[in-house]
Amino acid sequence: MGNKKKWLETTYQQARERPVRFSTVSDMELDPLYTPDDVTGSYDDALGNPGEFPYTRGVYGSMYRGRFWTMRQFAGFGLAEDTNARFHFLLGQGQDGLSTAFDMPTLMGYDADHERALGEVGREGVAVSTVCDMATLFDRIPLDRVTTSMTVNCSASILLAMYLVVAERNGIPWERVGGTIQNDMLKEYIAQKEWICPPRPALRIVTDMIEFCARKVPRWHPVSISGYHIREAGSTAVQELAFTIADGICYVDEAIKRGLGIDEFAQRLSFFWNLHNDFLEEIAKLRAARRMWARIMKDRFGAMNPKSMMLRTHAQTAGASLTAQQPTNNVVRVAIQALAGVLGGVQSLHTNSMDETLALPTEQAVMVALRTQQVIAEETGVTNTIDPFGGSYAVEALTDRMEREANDYIRRIDEMGGMVKAIETGYPQREIAEAAFHFQRQLEQGIKTVVGVNKYSIPEEIPIATLKIDAGIEERQIQRVRKVKRERNSAAVREALARVAEACRSGENLMEPICEAVRRDATVGEVSDIFRAEFGVYKDPGWI
Amino acid sequence: MADKRLRILVAKPGLDGHDRGAKIIARALRDGGFEVIYTGLHQTPEMIAEAAVQEDADAVGLSVLSGAHMTLFPEVMRLLKERGAGEIAVFGGGIIPDDDAVKLRQMGVRQIFTPGASTEDIVKWVRENVTPRS
Numbered sequence: 001m002g003n004k005k006k007w008l009e010t011t012y013q014q015a016r017e018r019p020v021r022f023s024t025v026s027d028m029e030l031d032p033l034y035t036p037d038d039v040t041g042s043y044d045d046a047l048g049n050p051g052e053f054p055y056t057r058g059v060y061g062s063m064y065r066g067r068f069w070t071m072r073q074f075a076g077f078g079l080a081e082d083t084n085a086r087f088h089f090l091l092g093q094g095q096d097g098l099s100t101a102f103d104m105p106t107l108m109g110y111d112a113d114h115e116r117a118l119g120e121v122g123r124e125g126v127a128v129s130t131v132c133d134m135a136t137l138f139d140r141i142p143l144d145r146v147t148t149s150m151t152v153n154c155s156a157s158i159l160l161a162m163y164l165v166v167a168e169r170n171g172i173p174w175e176r177v178g179g180t181i182q183n184d185m186l187k188e189y190i191a192q193k194e195w196i197c198p199p200r201p202a203l204r205i206v207t208d209m210i211e212f213c214a215r216k217v218p219r220w221h222p223v224s225i226s227g228y229h230i231r232e233a234g235s236t237a238v239q240e241l242a243f244t245i246a247d248g249i250c251y252v253d254e255a256i257k258r259g260l261g262i263d264e265f266a267q268r269l270s271f272f273w274n275l276h277n278d279f280l281e282e283i284a285k286l287r288a289a290r291r292m293w294a295r296i297m298k299d300r301f302g303a304m305n306p307k308s309m310m311l312r313t314h315a316q317t318a319g320a321s322l323t324a325q326q327p328t329n330n331v332v333r334v335a336i337q338a339l340a341g342v343l344g345g346v347q348s349l350h351t352n353s354m355d356e357t358l359a360l361p362t363e364q365a366v367m368v369a370l371r372t373q374q375v376i377a378e379e380t381g382v383t384n385t386i387d388p389f390g391g392s393y394a395v396e397a398l399t400d401r402m403e404r405e406a407n408d409y410i411r412r413i414d415e416m417g418g419m420v421k422a423i424e425t426g427y428p429q430r431e432i433a434e435a436a437f438h439f440q441r442q443l444e445q446g447i448k449t450v451v452g453v454n455k456y457s458i459p460e461e462i463p464i465a466t467l468k469i470d471a472g473i474e475e476r477q478i479q480r481v482r483k484v485k486r487e488r489n490s491a492a493v494r495e496a497l498a499r500v501a502e503a504c505r506s507g508e509n510l511m512e513p514i515c516e517a518v519r520r521d522a523t524v525g526e527v528s529d530i531f532r533a534e535f536g537v538y539k540d541p542g543w544i
Numbered sequence: 545m546a547d548k549r550l551r552i553l554v555a556k557p558g559l560d561g562h563d564r565g566a567k568i569i570a571r572a573l574r575d576g577g578f579e580v581i582y583t584g585l586h587q588t589p590e591m592i593a594e595a596a597v598q599e600d601a602d603a604v605g606l607s608v609l610s611g612a613h614m615t616l617f618p619e620v621m622r623l624l625k626e627r628g629a630g631e632i633a634v635f636g637g638g639i640i641p642d643d644d645a646v647k648l649r650q651m652g653v654r655q656i657f658t659p660g661a662s663t664e665d666i667v668k669w670v671r672e673n674v675t676p677r678s
Contacts, residue, residue: 104558115588118615120610233563359641454662463642539584
């Protein structure tokens, strides 16, 4: 220790230091310098080479020298055909995977013609109420070749069923369908707050989907364990890491209780992290996450297959970090955040568009965001060597510290009896609200800076063009749902919905009955109504 | 000056779960010395108008980030009037484009705060613009 301590007391002491708080965006205070004194553990234990346990340096042997990450821009608005056109545009621009944003009614399990859908149809994403809408959404897209990610949670079982039915109608067997559905209900109660029923039945549906996919749709990732929304809700980086991994532990526990062997399903669990402004903190977070998950899967759950230990992840730049003021500055933020993701070794990436604090992105803004990834991949050279920050004293020290602090949280959650219990007492929710308030206060006190907001602001700004959603969309979608409801065989639908209700009660896996119901044109809202009737409705406790 | 503390209902209409802002504002208003009632998420305009009347609110702050503000703000105001509580000050914030904010103010929404507004500004605005109803 002598070396660093001596330097701090002599050379650094005499040098000039700005009178500010040197801390990360999560307010983790940093030393002025990290040296070999700060790095513990042997290379093989703590890091390992890429593609080798504990995967700190990357899950694949050749990482981006083998292939770049999947460039996957999240898209969805208006009617199914509007989003289908955006999908074709993105694929034409060199994007290699799709990612679907649904509108709020679809996400919350309401049809477009429900009174609670009023004003929200097609606004924040694409409106999908029936399997016909899903078929339009993926029209002329080869579902056996393009992988699709669907961001949907409490109604995920229904949307996955619709996707599978569209695939079978296109002659593609389920075994060849690949993709990811977010379906991480625990983080809904913690952060994103989209739900139908209370946590326990919600967890049962998630487990049904893990089991169903392991047996019937082997290329599908049934859960994307998500820190993204936890961070957007205002958590620190360590909280994002800790609560997400704790959620993952809970899903694994449930699947094992269901009778699945760890190596039967664990390799299909994937992750989704936020990429925030603090460059080194984010790189360290991603590296720590991989090491933590590998150790947990091996030591806590006894996984034998290395693939079960590999944390493979999607990441998205931080929406909450973007500013409505001087929005072109957001292009710079996104580029730096995305670079942290790539240096942190992600497998798939979404870069936000500069206009997303104002509205859904325009095609032009999306193109700049996608080009940002292509510049990182093909111009900057950072993909030539694997984990270039590995061995940086600062990054390794931060990686160790984040793992340690996240493990403290996980221990506390274990002591509470697991994540469901912790959620029921509001523990993670309160921790996040506290961190969000702390950041806001630091911002208002000028301890933290947001360029263009609390510093370098300008009085007059030139407005940028934003995407407008046609107000007539809602009525057209309502008419479309009503037409399906009028023309289908309603006795067959009733019978299929009764089967879903029966499976809710008996504990039989829900997925086959839901597939049959949507095959017969049962809607998102109708299946969700069965959940509401059988499992009850969750209400926000409204904790401040 | 009457001693009655202003009662502010912070409400989150619509189906989205973006409650980071609403919670921060609720807490800042409470720290600013107001009585704050937070409705929680996923409220319908009926639920909000009813709560405002029941809770004897002096103002209702609506947080909308779903893009449905042009539907939700007018509906809450209409329902307040229907309940004889049209004098309750309605203000709000969220992802609201400037031209929509102008229209909402023309409809009688007292103030719209957009991203970047400080909690101090909001507390100050409430202190200066909201008066007790009784």
